[in-house]
Amino acid sequence: MTNQAQALNVNITSRFWTRYLNMTVENALPYQWRALNDEVPVDVPEGAAWGENGSQFSHSLRNLRIAAGREEGVFSGQPFQDTDVSKWLEAASYALRRKNAGLNVDELEAHVNEAIELFEGAQDEDGYLDTKFELDLPAEKRFKGLRWSHELYTMGHFIEAAVAHYEVTGSKRALDIAERVANCIGHNFGDGEGQVHGPDGHPEIELALARLYEATGERRWLDLAAWFIRVRGTDPEFFDEQDAAGGPQFYTDLHMPLKYFVQDEPILDKQHAEGHAVRLLYLAAAVSKVGRLLNDQKMLDTAERLWTNIVKHRMYITGAVGSCQVGESFSFDDDLPNDLVYGETCASVAMLFYGKSLMETKPRGSVADVMEKELFNGVLSGVQLDGTRYFYVNPLEADPAASKGNPTKAHILTRRAGWFDCACCPANLGRLITSLDQYLYTVSNDGKTVYAHQFVANKTEFEDGFTIEQTQAGDEYPWSGDITFHVSNPNGLDKKVAVRIPQWSKDYTLEVNGEAVELPVVDGFVTVDASAADTEIHLVLDMSVRRVRASLRVRADIGKLAVARGPIVFCMEQVDNEGPLWLDGMSADANVSESYEPDLLDGVEVLKVKGSRLESPTDDQYRAVDAPLTEREETLTMIPYYAWCNRAEGQMQVWVRETK
Ligand SMILES: [Zn+2]
Incomplete structure (x- = not known):
C-alpha cells in the first residue's frame, strides 16, 4: 500500500505540459467561465450531446445566482447543470497554483471566490445544494427520483471542488459548505427508518466522499462512500419503486436498462466493464480508492478485475473507452469499431482517476503505461490546441460526409464544439490538466x-x-x-x-x-x-516508430496497421493526404522518416511513410474481377492523433490498410 504524494510541491517544467497548463489557465478556464456566465453565446452543435436545454447559453452561473437570491429568473439546463460550475471550480482551484510559475491568476481567483459565494448562498439550511431541485421542485421531491435526478452526482462534484480548493488554498470556506452537503446526504441516506436505501443513477458521490474523508479525516464520510458502493445493484426495483411512489422523473423518453446505471447487480460481483462508461469508471475509481482506504479485499479485487477487462478488451489504442453511442457505453469484449466509437473525453479522464487510485494501491508500470496512453492521446484529443473548443466523442476514424449523411454517425463531430448541452467534458479536461502534478x-x-x-x-x-x-x-x-x-x-x-x-x-x-x-x-x-x-x-x-497490429479478435482492425512512436499514436488527416484515406496503405516494414516541426500544431513530430494508394481501372460501382487493382506509390503524412482537427475539416483515420 502506498500514499499518493498529493501534498508535494511538484513544479512541472515540461515544455509540452507547461504549454497545456498555461493554455488551460490563461485561455480555457477564462473561456469556460465566460460560457458558464452567459457572456458568450455557445456553439452547441446539433446531435453533439443529448439534452433538453436547447438554449444558446449555459445558464449555469445564473441558476446559482437565482438560487442564492441575487437575481430573478427560472432554472434552465440539465438537472446537473451545477456540475459545470463545480468542475470549473475544481479546475480553477488547482490552477491557482500556477501563480508559483509566474502566471497572473488574480481574475481566476476572483471568479473562484465568486463561485464559492454563490454556492454558499444557494445552499439550503439543511445542507442541500442542487439548484435544479431548489428552483424547480418542492422540497418533498428531493432524493425521490434518483434514476435521473443526478442530485448526488451534482453534490459530489461540489464536494470534489471544495476538497481541491481546501488542498490548494488551505481555506475551509468551500469545505465547510461541502461538509454541510455531506451531512445532509448522511442524514437522508442509510439503512435506518425513513432513510433512502438506494444509490444515485450516476455514481460520483462515492469518489467525492472518499476524497472528503482524506481531506478532513472524518471516518463517517468514508463509511458513507462504502455504503453507497455496497447498496448499488442490491435492489433492482429501487428506481421503479421511486417512480411508482410519485418521485420526479426526467428524460422520460430515454429508456435505459439498469446496466446503464451500473445498478443491475452489485458492483463487487461484476465481471465485465458494462453500462455507461463514465458511470462505470467513476464508480470503479471509487471502489479502488475506498477498497484501499478500508483495506477491503473484495473491493480491491473488483477494481483490478474491471481494469484488466477494460485494458485487455475494451480500450482503443488511443485509450478511448466506450465503444457504443447508445447509452454512451461499453459494449462487449473486442468490439472496437473505429467509426462508431463513443470514447467520451470524460471517460478517458476517468481512466486517469481510476489508474491513479490503482497506483496508490500498488504501483505498476502497466497501469502507468495506460495512464500515459490516455494522457497523450485519448484525453488531449478532447481539446483544441488553444483550449476553447472540445470533443465529447473521440473517434479513430472520421469522415465529415458520413457524420452528415448517416444518423448513426452524427455523434462523430469533425469540428470541435464551443460548448455542449451536456457540457461535462470541457471542465473535466480542465481539472485533469491543472492537477497533472498529482499524477507523477x-x-x-x-x-x-x-x-x-x-x-x-x-x-x-x-x-x-x-x-x-x-x-x-x-x-x-x-x-x-x-x-x-x-x-x-x-x-x-x-x-x-x-x-x-x-x-x-x-x-x-x-x-x-x-x-x-x-x-x-x-x-x-x-x-x-x-x-x-x-x-x-x-x-x-527507444523512440523508434512502431507499426502496431491489433489482436485478431478485433474485427474492426483486421488487415490494418496503426503507427506509434513513444507514447504518441499517430493518425492521417485529409489536410495532409489526398483522400479518401481508406485507399491509402502501408506495409509493416514501410520506410518512415520523422521530423520535429516546431511551427506546426504548436510543435509536433511528423511522420512521412512510404506507402501506396489503391487505384482501380474502372469507376463501376460493382464489376466482375478482371484487371487487378494497382497500388501506386504514395507518401503518407501522419501527425499525432491528439492534434487532429486543428486545421481544415476533413477525414481522419488512425488505422491504415496494411499492404504487402
Ligand atoms: Zn463528458
Missing part, C-alpha cells in the same frame, strides 16, 4: 521508495530536502526519450527512486552516475538506490 509520483507507505511514473519534466521537493528534478534532452518528451532524474538527498535519507520502463520501449539504456547499469524490471519499474547526497539516473528510451 507515488510514495511507498514506509516513505522509502518514490515511484516516478510519468515522463513529465518537473522539480519536486519531498521531505527533508529530498528532491527529484526530471529533465529531458533534445526536443523533450514526448518527442525525445532522453530523460535524466537528478536526485538530491542532502540528509542521506534511506531512499530509492523507482523509474518506469514503458512496455512500448523495446530497448533502453540506463546509467546511474554515468555508469551503465542493468537492473531488473520489477512490475514495470527499475529501482535505484538514492541514499547518496546526489544520484543521477539517465534513461534513454
Whole structure:
C-alpha cells in the first residue's frame, strides 16, 4: 500500500505540459467561465450531446445566482447543470497554483471566490445544494427520483471542488459548505427508518466522499462512500419503486436498462466493464480508492478485475473507452469499431482517476503505461490546441460526409464544439490538466521508495530536502526519450527512486552516475538506490516508430496497421493526404522518416511513410474481377492523433490498410 504524494510541491517544467497548463489557465478556464456566465453565446452543435436545454447559453452561473437570491429568473439546463460550475471550480482551484510559475491568476481567483459565494448562498439550511431541485421542485421531491435526478452526482462534484480548493488554498470556506452537503446526504441516506436505501443513477458521490474523508479525516464520510458502493445493484426495483411512489422523473423518453446505471447487480460481483462508461469508471475509481482506504479485499479485487477487462478488451489504442453511442457505453469484449466509437473525453479522464487510485494501491508500470496512453492521446484529443473548443466523442476514424449523411454517425463531430448541452467534458479536461502534478509520483507507505511514473519534466521537493528534478534532452518528451532524474538527498535519507520502463520501449539504456547499469524490471519499474547526497539516473528510451497490429479478435482492425512512436499514436488527416484515406496503405516494414516541426500544431513530430494508394481501372460501382487493382506509390503524412482537427475539416483515420 502506498500514499499518493498529493501534498508535494511538484513544479512541472515540461515544455509540452507547461504549454497545456498555461493554455488551460490563461485561455480555457477564462473561456469556460465566460460560457458558464452567459457572456458568450455557445456553439452547441446539433446531435453533439443529448439534452433538453436547447438554449444558446449555459445558464449555469445564473441558476446559482437565482438560487442564492441575487437575481430573478427560472432554472434552465440539465438537472446537473451545477456540475459545470463545480468542475470549473475544481479546475480553477488547482490552477491557482500556477501563480508559483509566474502566471497572473488574480481574475481566476476572483471568479473562484465568486463561485464559492454563490454556492454558499444557494445552499439550503439543511445542507442541500442542487439548484435544479431548489428552483424547480418542492422540497418533498428531493432524493425521490434518483434514476435521473443526478442530485448526488451534482453534490459530489461540489464536494470534489471544495476538497481541491481546501488542498490548494488551505481555506475551509468551500469545505465547510461541502461538509454541510455531506451531512445532509448522511442524514437522508442509510439503512435506518425513513432513510433512502438506494444509490444515485450516476455514481460520483462515492469518489467525492472518499476524497472528503482524506481531506478532513472524518471516518463517517468514508463509511458513507462504502455504503453507497455496497447498496448499488442490491435492489433492482429501487428506481421503479421511486417512480411508482410519485418521485420526479426526467428524460422520460430515454429508456435505459439498469446496466446503464451500473445498478443491475452489485458492483463487487461484476465481471465485465458494462453500462455507461463514465458511470462505470467513476464508480470503479471509487471502489479502488475506498477498497484501499478500508483495506477491503473484495473491493480491491473488483477494481483490478474491471481494469484488466477494460485494458485487455475494451480500450482503443488511443485509450478511448466506450465503444457504443447508445447509452454512451461499453459494449462487449473486442468490439472496437473505429467509426462508431463513443470514447467520451470524460471517460478517458476517468481512466486517469481510476489508474491513479490503482497506483496508490500498488504501483505498476502497466497501469502507468495506460495512464500515459490516455494522457497523450485519448484525453488531449478532447481539446483544441488553444483550449476553447472540445470533443465529447473521440473517434479513430472520421469522415465529415458520413457524420452528415448517416444518423448513426452524427455523434462523430469533425469540428470541435464551443460548448455542449451536456457540457461535462470541457471542465473535466480542465481539472485533469491543472492537477497533472498529482499524477507523477507515488510514495511507498514506509516513505522509502518514490515511484516516478510519468515522463513529465518537473522539480519536486519531498521531505527533508529530498528532491527529484526530471529533465529531458533534445526536443523533450514526448518527442525525445532522453530523460535524466537528478536526485538530491542532502540528509542521506534511506531512499530509492523507482523509474518506469514503458512496455512500448523495446530497448533502453540506463546509467546511474554515468555508469551503465542493468537492473531488473520489477512490475514495470527499475529501482535505484538514492541514499547518496546526489544520484543521477539517465534513461534513454527507444523512440523508434512502431507499426502496431491489433489482436485478431478485433474485427474492426483486421488487415490494418496503426503507427506509434513513444507514447504518441499517430493518425492521417485529409489536410495532409489526398483522400479518401481508406485507399491509402502501408506495409509493416514501410520506410518512415520523422521530423520535429516546431511551427506546426504548436510543435509536433511528423511522420512521412512510404506507402501506396489503391487505384482501380474502372469507376463501376460493382464489376466482375478482371484487371487487378494497382497500388501506386504514395507518401503518407501522419501527425499525432491528439492534434487532429486543428486545421481544415476533413477525414481522419488512425488505422491504415496494411499492404504487402
Ligand atoms: Zn463528458
